[in-house]
């Protein structure tokens with residue numbers, strides 16, 4: 695079964711002239727798969743991620759998560775689904791400026807049934823895994839861009855979501871930190887997490903098992919890097 699399934703999905707933005715951001719896209723994202731999305735700027739990558747993450751609804755077509763039609767859910771149900779199932783590593787999802795790194799990472803667990811003591815332990819473990827064990831009490835404005843990005847990554851992973859969506863996750867990172875973040879993704883992938891990563895970098899995309907190339911709001915081609923499991 696697919697973790698996420700898009701069927702003939704289109705998205706049009708109306709501001710003056712309509713912008714056809716996505717046009718008839720169908721895509722299966724198998725459970726446990728690792729998909730990279732590439733394509734020139736303005737081809738619909740962010741729009742696609744927003745739809746896959748149920749942050750936005752399509753103009754036409756169908757998005758289902760774990761076989762459930764996302765269009766049939768109420769806003770409240772969609773929000774709940776996002777919170778429990780999906781981890782976002784998006785530039786636009788900023789850290790809370792008045793909370794420490796540790797508090798930021800603890801935050802998503804408040805909406806889940808995680809016991810208090812366990813929340814702190816888990817947040818600490820994730821911060822260690824992204825190499826920030828010595829920065830837990832720092833506030834976002836006391837951290838570098840790359841460190842903030844790693845806090846955001848820890849926050850996205852803290853609820854152990856079934857699906858992780860990342861938009862340019864290694865954009866501001868130096869080579870060494872980037873490798874650490876990508877290794878962490880690979881670890882989650884091996885543990886069964888479904889990953890979808892938007893990137894401009896070929897070497898980042900090559901960590902995935904396939905690359906979906908978008909062009910002008912449509913899938914130009916799907917490049918398989920690992921023939922072992924994906925079928926669609």
Ligand code: ADP
Nearest residue numbers: 707709713715734735736737738739740741742
């Ligand atoms: P990419 O992530 O590949 O750069 P986007 O999905 O951000 O592409 O954008 C696809 C097209 O849709 C672009 O022409 C962009 O200007 C337009 N677009 C994206 N979001 C909006 C929006 N909220 N309102 C109007 N136009 C938008």
Ligand code: ADP
Nearest residue numbers: 707709713735736737739740741744786861862
């Ligand atoms: P990216 O680096 O993903 O291409 P963009 O600068 O295209 O980022 O878009 C960043 C965000 O701004 C997107 O999530 C999109 O929803 C929004 N956006 C993009 N183009 C427009 C637009 N023409 N009008 C309004 N919002 C837009």
